[in-house]
Amino acid sequence: MRNALPVVLSELQLDALTELVNLGVSNAALSLREMVREEVVLSVPKVAVVTREAAIASLGEHESSRLVAVQQDFEGAIRGRALLIFPEAKSMELVRAVVGGDLSLEEIMELEQEALAETGNVLLNGCLGTIANSLERTLRISLPEVVHGEGSDLFALAPAHAGDGVLFIYINFAVKRRAIGGYIAMLLDLPSLVALQDLLSAFILRSTGVMAALSHAEL
């Protein structure tokens, strides 16, 4: 993916955001590891400012089957949507891993929506909470919602205030012994990028003592 929109983050700001996402998802993975009692393997995060279509296409490159996602919208200094996404065919396996292996298929099916929502809630709140704390800002996070569909369906459901541009962040996770794999993705609305630039610059200054570009106007 590449920057294809007028609002761009500097190389160091993108680097800082990638590090923040890595911290957030690593914390989330620690929670998931406790829930499934198996190691959760993480990829290196990908962060890019792209069009919504490019974000959908990027997801489609990796996964062509129907998907299930737990999504939560967040707002505050920045606004957007966080999603825990995996192939629909794997959702029962994830639920089985979380609730334990003693339940019947019928019982697991009954629990599916609730277990998925709660798993997503733990992961996405852990991830967003770490990012918000690092940026020293509070984010209001909506209740989790479980949605089924193609990649285009998931990203098309973005809030009405969203523009065409998004900051797209995704990271692959896998529980290898259970053959469970998926993505944690985040979409930030374009207007959030201006605020995000300043927050990232402040974060860089706190982390390194180096003054990065202070605002979009200086880039």
Next chain:
Amino acid sequence: MTHKILIVDDSKLARMAVARALNNLYPQWSRCEAATADEALKCIGENAPDIVLLDFNMPGKDGLTLASELRHSHPKINVAVVSANQQAEVVTRTREAGATFLAKPLTEKALGEYLKSIVEPRSSAAQ
């Protein structure tokens, strides 16, 4: 006695943060930086550092794999794996590779305690 330290992280920000802490702790030490495992090996060949800080989650060869290799090829180097991923399996594999696990973000205090355990091994309980 001064030491040579190598910082390996694909994130420039993370390298800058560690460099800042090092400047505060041991400004006289020489240091080099690498963004990948391959760059790290080149730096080790050219500069012979005695301390290496390795990010775990990097594109290409990860820090844990490099730590295992260094244990055999350069057993005298003190290696720490720095990782935001604090799952028990990662911490265990780090120790099995003969390295020290340090949590990310790496604070100046945690780095200072680790380096003190190398500089003053008998007076430190770290490791």
